[in-house]
Amino acid sequence: MTTSAELIEHGHGPSKQRRINQLGLWLFFASETFLFGAFISSRFATTQTETPADLNQALALGLTIVLLLSSISAYMAETANAHDDRRGFKIYTIATILLGTLFLGGVALEWTEALEYFPPGTIYGTAFFSLVGLHAFHVLTGLIALLVILFLGKEGRFGSKDSWPVEGVIKYWHFVDLAWVIIYPTLYLF
Amino acid sequence: MWPLIRGTVSGIVGYLIGALLATVTTSSTFSGEFALVLGFAFGLMGWLFGIGMWNAWGRQWVGLPTKSEDADGWRRYFRFNTDHKVIGGQYLVTMLVVFLLAGLVAVAIRAELASPGQSFFAPDTYNKVMSMHGILMIAVAVAGILGAFGNYLVPLMIGADDMAFPRINALGFWMIPPVAVALLAAPLVGSFNAGWTSYPPLSVLNADGQVLFNVAVITFGLSSILGGLNIVATVITMRAPGMTWWKLPIFVWAAFAASILSLTVTQFFAASLIMILLDRIAGTTWFGAPGGGTALLYEHVFWFYSHPAVYIMVLPGMGVILEIIAHFSRKPLFAYKASVISFLSIGGIGSIVWAHHMFTSGMAQNLEGPFMALTELVSIPTGIIFLAAIGTLWRGKLWFQTPLLLAFFWIFQFLIGGITGIFLADFVTDLSLHDTYFVVAHFHYTIVGGSIFALMAGTFYWFPKVTGRMYNERLGKIFATWFFVFFQLTFIPLFWVGLNGMNRRVGTYQDNLGGVNRFASVMAMIMALGFVLFVVNLLWSAKRGPIAGANPWNARTLEWQVSSPPPKHNFATPPSIDGGPYDYGTVGAATHLSGATEPVG
Amino acid sequence: MKRDLINTGLLWLVLTILGWVLVLNWNIFPPALAREAEIVDNAFNLLMVLAVPVFTFIVAIMIYAAFRFRDPERTEDGPPIRETGRIMTAWLVVTVTLAAGILINPGFVGMAEIRAGGEPDIVIGITGQRWSWTISYPNGVDVTSYTGELVLPVDNRIEFEITSLDPDVIHSVWIPAFRIKKDAVPGRITQMFITPTETGSFEDDPNVRLQCAELCGLGHATMAMKVRIVEQAEFDAYLDEILAEGS
Numbered sequence A: 001m002t003t004s005a006e007l008i009e010h011g012h013g014p015s016k017q018r019r020i021n022q023l024g025l026w027l028f029f030a031s032e033t034f035l036f037g038a039f040i041s042s043r044f045a046t047t048q049t050e051t052p053a054d055l056n057q058a059l060a061l062g063l064t065i066v067l068l069l070s071s072i073s074a075y076m077a078e079t080a081n082a083h084d085d086r087r088g089f090k091i092y093t094i095a096t097i098l099l100g101t102l103f104l105g106g107v108a109l110e111w112t113e114a115l116e117y118f119p120p121g122t123i124y125g126t127a128f129f130s131l132v133g134l135h136a137f138h139v140l141t142g143l144i145a146l147l148v149i150l151f152l153g154k155e156g157r158f159g160s161k162d163s164w165p166v167e168g169v170i171k172y173w174h175f176v177d178l179a180w181v182i183i184y185p186t187l188y189l190f
Numbered sequence B: 001m002w003p004l005i006r007g008t009v010s011g012i013v014g015y016l017i018g019a020l021l022a023t024v025t026t027s028s029t030f031s032g033e034f035a036l037v038l039g040f041a042f043g044l045m046g047w048l049f050g051i052g053m054w055n056a057w058g059r060q061w062v063g064l065p066t067k068s069e070d071a072d073g074w075r076r077y078f079r080f081n082t083d084h085k086v087i088g089g090q091y092l093v094t095m096l097v098v099f100l101l102a103g104l105v106a107v108a109i110r111a112e113l114a115s116p117g118q119s120f121f122a123p124d125t126y127n128k129v130m131s132m133h134g135i136l137m138i139a140v141a142v143a144g145i146l147g148a149f150g151n152y153l154v155p156l157m158i159g160a161d162d163m164a165f166p167r168i169n170a171l172g173f174w175m176i177p178p179v180a181v182a183l184l185a186a187p188l189v190g191s192f193n194a195g196w197t198s199y200p201p202l203s204v205l206n207a208d209g210q211v212l213f214n215v216a217v218i219t220f221g222l223s224s225i226l227g228g229l230n231i232v233a234t235v236i237t238m239r240a241p242g243m244t245w246w247k248l249p250i251f252v253w254a255a256f257a258a259s260i261l262s263l264t265v266t267q268f269f270a271a272s273l274i275m276i277l278l279d280r281i282a283g284t285t286w287f288g289a290p291g292g293g294t295a296l297l298y299e300h301v302f303w304f305y306s307h308p309a310v311y312i313m314v315l316p317g318m319g320v321i322l323e324i325i326a327h328f329s330r331k332p333l334f335a336y337k338a339s340v341i342s343f344l345s346i347g348g349i350g351s352i353v354w355a356h357h358m359f360t361s362g363m364a365q366n367l368e369g370p371f372m373a374l375t376e377l378v379s380i381p382t383g384i385i386f387l388a389a390i391g392t393l394w395r396g397k398l399w400f401q402t403p404l405l406l407a408f409f410w411i412f413q414f415l416i417g418g419i420t421g422i423f424l425a426d427f428v429t430d431l432s433l434h435d436t437y438f439v440v441a442h443f444h445y446t447i448v449g450g451s452i453f454a455l456m457a458g459t460f461y462w463f464p465k466v467t468g469r470m471y472n473e474r475l476g477k478i479f480a481t482w483f484f485v486f487f488q489l490t491f492i493p494l495f496w497v498g499l500n501g502m503n504r505r506v507g508t509y510q511d512n513l514g515g516v517n518r519f520a521s522v523m524a525m526i527m528a529l530g531f532v533l534f535v536v537n538l539l540w541s542a543k544r545g546p547i548a549g550a551n552p553w554n555a556r557t558l559e560w561q562v563s564s565p566p567p568k569h570n571f572a573t574p575p576s577i578d579g580g581p582y583d584y585g586t587v588g589a590a591t592h593l594s595g596a597t598e599p600v601g
Numbered sequence C: 001m002k003r004d005l006i007n008t009g010l011l012w013l014v015l016t017i018l019g020w021v022l023v024l025n026w027n028i029f030p031p032a033l034a035r036e037a038e039i040v041d042n043a044f045n046l047l048m049v050l051a052v053p054v055f056t057f058i059v060a061i062m063i064y065a066a067f068r069f070r071d072p073e074r075t076e077d078g079p080p081i082r083e084t085g086r087i088m089t090a091w092l093v094v095t096v097t098l099a100a101g102i103l104i105n106p107g108f109v110g111m112a113e114i115r116a117g118g119e120p121d122i123v124i125g126i127t128g129q130r131w132s133w134t135i136s137y138p139n140g141v142d143v144t145s146y147t148g149e150l151v152l153p154v155d156n157r158i159e160f161e162i163t164s165l166d167p168d169v170i171h172s173v174w175i176p177a178f179r180i181k182k183d184a185v186p187g188r189i190t191q192m193f194i195t196p197t198e199t200g201s202f203e204d205d206p207n208v209r210l211q212c213a214e215l216c217g218l219g220h221a222t223m224a225m226k227v228r229i230v231e232q233a234e235f236d237a238y239l240d241e242i243l244a245e246g247s
Helices: A016-049 A056-083 A085-119 A123-154 A164-188 B003-025 B033-056 B056-062 B073-078 B083-113 B124-156 B166-174 B178-191 B211-238 B250-264 B264-284 B295-329 B334-352 B354-356 B365-377 B377-391 B402-425 B425-433 B437-467 B472-497 B510-531 B531-544 C001-026 C037-068 C085-115 C231-247
Strands: C123-128 C133-136 C143-144 C152-154 C158-164 C171-174 C181-184 C190-194 C209-212 C224-230
Touching: A016 A123, A016 A164, A016 B211, A016 B250, A016 B295, A056 A085, A056 A164, A085 A123, A085 A164, A123 A164, A123 B056, A123 B264, B003 B033, B033 B056, B033 B166, B033 B178, B033 B211, B033 B264, B056 B124, B073 B083, B083 B124, B083 B166, B083 B437, B083 B510, B124 B166, B124 B178, B124 B211, B124 B250, B124 B295, B124 B437, B124 C231, B166 B178, B166 B211, B166 B425, B178 B211, B211 B250, B211 B264, B250 B264, B250 B295, B250 C171, B264 B295, B295 B334, B295 B354, B295 B377, B295 B437, B334 B377, B354 B365, B365 B377, B365 B402, B365 B425, B365 C085, B377 B402, B377 C037, B377 C085, B377 C133, B402 B425, B402 B437, B402 B472, B402 C037, B402 C085, B425 B472, B425 C037, B425 C085, B437 B472, B437 B531, B472 B510, B472 B531, B510 B531, C001 C037, C037 C085, C037 C190, C123 C171, C152 C231, C158 C181, C181 C190, C224 C231
Parallel strands: C123 C158, C152 C224
Antiparallel strands: C123 C133, C133 C143, C158 C190, C171 C181, C171 C209, C209 C224
16 A cells, blocks of 8 residues: 555545644644643642752753754654655654653653652652653654654655655654643743 | 454453553552553553454554455444444444433432432442442433534535544544443442542542543543544535535534534543542642642642533534424524524633632632633523524424424523523522532533433434434324423422532432432432333334435435435535525525425425 | 514513512522521522523523424425524623623622621631541530531621541531531631521521531531531530530
């Protein structure tokens, strides 16, 4: 199969299907925004802007930079795919996956410290572990999706004629990055 | 049956893997809370892949060609079928079955309440039975009209061949069986006794069954979100040529407005239930006062969903009723555009009124005034819906069939529900009425009145379309009247007992209220008996009823312009629309589907 | 057309008068033993009086339509009336006025009344726990719902300081004869102000009781305590009595 399977379900052409898919993805983001919003507002509702002094600010800043860099590489992967640059798509997707994995590793490191200084049984720890955990879960799903498109790309899928799956996954990755850009100041910068 | 077996087996295997994983990685026991959560998550994935998600969808993620899970005949209802009409039918039957089941639970509740003392249930058993009734009925009200009629009719009414995302649609439906299994299995691990509202700290401290409640309801919420996403995307992108926004049938608008709500605010319910799970399992302290959390947080997050949820239940009901009233009055829908604006503003304002559920909670005092004001604001757009209903009836040429009869009953009951809502929005009277049987009577009037009566009305109205046969009119009217009369006799007295010192969620109460409660109980049981008429009518008519033809009501909306039941892809050629859905009484007005039927009148 | 309007109007008038007669003559409330109860009942009555014509308006039109506008012949459509600006404007003016009216009175007026009432004469603590109440009197004596009752002095402004044990669950303090209620939340102290205006006891009416109104598990339904409202002198004697018993 060389085209997106959604095409088979409807009689209409690829450009309309692409519009429908894009809309669907944005609606999904709108919904997810409410989920993150619930936790972010709960953090402020319970702890206001209180932040413990023991936060590892350097590590958090580093993680933020890693995730922002991964957004750039993800964008490069999407562009490469749209221009049928298979090699570029592969390299940049792998780079994105590596950066994402690095981020998750950093989160794990951060959690071992956090368990000591502000465990889940404290109110800041509650907000911290819930929010970072929720976000890390999204990063993990994003990584799985990236692995899928990397694998399928190696099998010869995608390219400019069938770019939606790549575009969709990369958009999701950007969304997850954007979520961190909000969560980071929520937890660290007040 | 093969996919069901496949799904069940892989679901069980998934559960065992998840539970084992939890046992190995943490100190949880095999029947412990973390094992229940992880087991459910893996079991859900196993079930979904087994029932057909793998073949119809998952295979493409690993580069394999997908296999269609569609089938013909009755078998298609037991498969991962992507036809929106099949999914609508699956929802309708599932929700009616759950409704009857939860109705039986209600009969058990009324049996206990027939006398002041304890008769059948130990106090905690009563709480569990009441909680079960609550959450099952909430599910029916949320997914009944939207799941059944939303899926079946929205594509037909807008001239589309299917929903925007047919596989997501099937996915949404097949998430429901594990929800039912988890809820019904909860008594094995102590059940849940905190009501469907599940306020912590009670819901953090009670038995393990609460965990199954949480994962089930989170999954149900996800299904509801996916359904909402699909309807919103479908209405925006899949309208046939000429089907402009202002030509949409009113039901489509209502489903659209409700779907926007279910797409967004449902996440807050998920968040509140996830927080409870975290507090129980991960040792966080969102709601535990010793660690610095507060139970009030839950009430805010929960009601941010659960108040708008009322509109997720009732808006589609309004759409069904206005639809029926217009077609059976043989008149254009009065104040159509104003009704549409009302739907959207009910959804909008309804999302920022949640704290009127918290007037007695001890929240900040300066929130009380604004939330009372915002809540009472909702009455203005709701009033316009009543204007549309009576304005359409006025000087109409009424066809007094069962659907219209139920629509009349709907107006009457939703009116009582709306007016008594004012008493609960008002700060002073709410301090007295909050958490009493007045509230119980009020929300049965709004939700049974607003949603279930519309579900019944819609079931009769579209029955000939779905089955191709006509229901029995006389039996239909007897059922409708029966349900209506005994509903009043059951719930009007409950307003009074609420005013006279009977609080909610109690299995025993003060002796002086025994007589009125016994009366209500007897009436409730007679009401429940009436559903035999409903079930018999539908089952018998589906097999033996007279052939209905494509358009027995002579209605102008698109779904009546195709055969009954509609062909597989709805329209042989994509329809093009030039008339409006309610052009009754205009001689020579273009029909809705151009060239398909003769103009009426 | 004109006849339809007149007939429906008459029907509305008759139903409204019937409704008002019913609402104004039927006392549906239990005894009101506090200033706050009067405020609540007055607000309730005002809302009922306003609700009657709204309710009967819709019902009158429905009844009239059901009998007058049937078309068993099914030969023709109704007139194509879609929307008239005048009706819409009139409807909006009426509903907005009604909503604004009830928002002011009983809404904000009632809210101000119930919050007014001056400084408390006496402070009594109420602590909920599964599944009993503990009353803390100003003389330092605690009485639980297992053994005692809640005794209150009439014509005093009473402040209840309400909380729930920590950790425990949410309860809610409700005395139906006083109408108003307030939640008992673990880790928080909430306040409720009451001025009892008449004496009375649980033995006179079961609504003179302290009832838990928020689902709290097993013993929720029976988590209640008898209440007795007494004259000041009797209250003072009661305080002395429990103090003597306690020491």
